[in-house]
Amino acid sequence: MRVMAQMGMVMNLDKCIGCSTCSVTCKQAWTNRPGVEYVWFNNVETRPGQGYPRGYEDQEKWKGGWKLDRKGRLRLKAGGRIRKLATIFSNPNLPNVDDYYEPWTYDYDSLLNAPAGDDFPVARPKSLITDKDMKVEWSANWDDDLGGATEHGYKDPIVAKLGDKVKFEFEQAFMFYLPRICEHCINPSCVASCPSGAMYKREEDGIVLVDQDKCRGWRMCVSGCPYKKVYFNHTTGKAEKCTMCYPRLEVGQPTVCSETCVGRLRYLGLVLYDADRVAEAATEPDETKLMAAQKSILLDPRDPEVLAEARRSGIPEDWLEAAQNSPVYDLACRYDVALPLHPEYRTLPMVWYIPPLSPVVDALTETGHDGEDIGNLFGAIDAMRIPIEYLAELFTAGDIDPVNDVLRKLAAMRSHMRTVNLGEAVDPSIAEAVGMTIAEMESMYRLLAIAKYEDRYVIPSAHTEVANALLEELPGCSVDFTSTNGDSSVGEAKPVPVTIESFQLTKQRLEAEHYSDLDHKQ
């Protein structure tokens, strides 16, 4: 056993209202620069839908992730090292601007400067790629809320796989939102695809990053990632990706997407895993058992043997404590309600999802039945095959049983809490029907429904004995470090914050003559 720590995220899809606040705040923090106009480290997809980039889940086309060869060994789906080097001059699997969208702005100037005339001036869309006029035809979530689904819905790779069973007629349609960030996989195929060795997984917390100084722009990571969450900055010629806001995590703050989520549906926490068994889990021959294999390498942070091994690996005490309080471990392993996205890609993704019960409840309520009655809910889960088969294609490689189990737990929690809230006699059989005790059910309810800030985010700060001099007091909104005096050549080559800092700290830093003049007590 070799214990490693991994920062993970869980998203509770029942709570996602598709507002895209996470996408916007992430973009403001990280990708509001030329070259990454089209880049969404975080995006929110309506499912069924094509996702971003269009149809990225069709790995027969994009060749992302891993596969097993005939002898059951793990191989990159796009081919190994020699094939990668042979196709380096033209990557055959690289999505291009048409698969994402052509970013644009509007010619706002013409609204103000157009000469007087008979017509109202208009702001025409201008391409940010060519500066020319363009026709806006697609963007990151063009099929939001099933927009155009009667025409485009069948291009969703999962819908195509399920055949005619998914209907887009208004009465039969279902939908939910799927927010996506980088999965920070335990077995990342982007890292394995990088010819330069510029991508790496951090030993301490498993965050997958691109070293901007080592990246040479070979773009194999972009095609190697099955989730298409590594992007090509077309101005710098380098790869960029979600950093899990590591500058924030290191000082104990949640990611920007989590912090600003109005539905409070995101959870952040550590899991411990056995690094010696990663290959074993990723090579599980049966795709439908990959989810279980992935969970099996996660270690119980309360097991004394695991703790002893973790200490031997040098994981600090406060990190072990954080792992014990981790909502991610609880939701994925203790309550067993969080599922990985597309485990069949064999990357062992570490962003987990609690599948939504809402398509079932909505359909049930529309028929005039009580959407909180346990009998009705269980019956509806059994009867409503289509949304569940769809969810199973997303989260369990098509196996509907684990999805059913999760939805039954959520349904039972819903019914149980109604009896509690209405002061009715508590029926222990509801919890027992899904293999839980009342105490477990109520603590799961507290985590999922009450979802206190300190329960959602259990983030140990990074270890360094240096004072946290540049820790901000308040979450500010400026990430602009541009020198105000226009003199860019001054300043010691000392660490400079890449996290948000408050106005006072920015001012103090800009005015300080020397790094040592800064007030380190803040």
Next chain:
Amino acid sequence: MSGLDTFLFIVFPYMCLVSLVVGHIWRYRYDQFGWTSRSSQWYESRLLRWASPMFHFGLLFVLMGHFVGLVIPESWTTMVPESLYHLMSAGVGGIAGIVMVIGLIGLIYRRRTTPAVFRATTKSDKLMYVVLGTVIALGLTTTFYWQIIGGGYDYRQTVAVWFRSIFYFNPQAADMASAPVLFQMHAVCAFALFAIWPYTRLVHVFSAPVGYLWRPYIVYRSRDVGGEPGNRGPRPGWDRQGGMSGNRSENNYR
């Protein structure tokens, strides 16, 4: 041997090589972030799909030919029969050259006609294209004029001797001065290309990722030793003077 010969075949090559070596060291130390192939495949891949591999693979074969002809002494290559050597040099070299030129024409056509790619073309790219295109055009003309139409010129006795002598620091300019003018022009232009090399996107040649063949797939690295959490380490670059306001990491994201 005139003063011009001395300049063109001794002074100029050394100037260019100094620029090549010093330029690369300088850029490697101070501009890791700018060191990239600057691929434009994201904008357009239909033309790139055939043009880029044709150009690059053709070029690799041409470079191998140059290695055989210039670096390996004639006493070694004469072990191969003269007619076979000539067939290989003119035949394989000619075919590789044509493949490379078709690829290059495709790439230049693509660069000029695809608005997104043309907009992303820098002045350094344009200069590089002119010099590289001239070197290739002269090289191919030389091959066709002397080796295919003409009976074959044995550059191994003049050009190759001069080329190697540069690296022994005992330059034999007289040998090169006696070579046909097309060879001379090709060689001088090639040295000009070496001179501008470090300041263009051509640096990507020296980061060919052959280490990938032996590296383990998954790379682990410890958190950057930058000091405080939430900060990054010091950046390579010009030594700074004075206060705190300058900031390299921000430049990297522009």
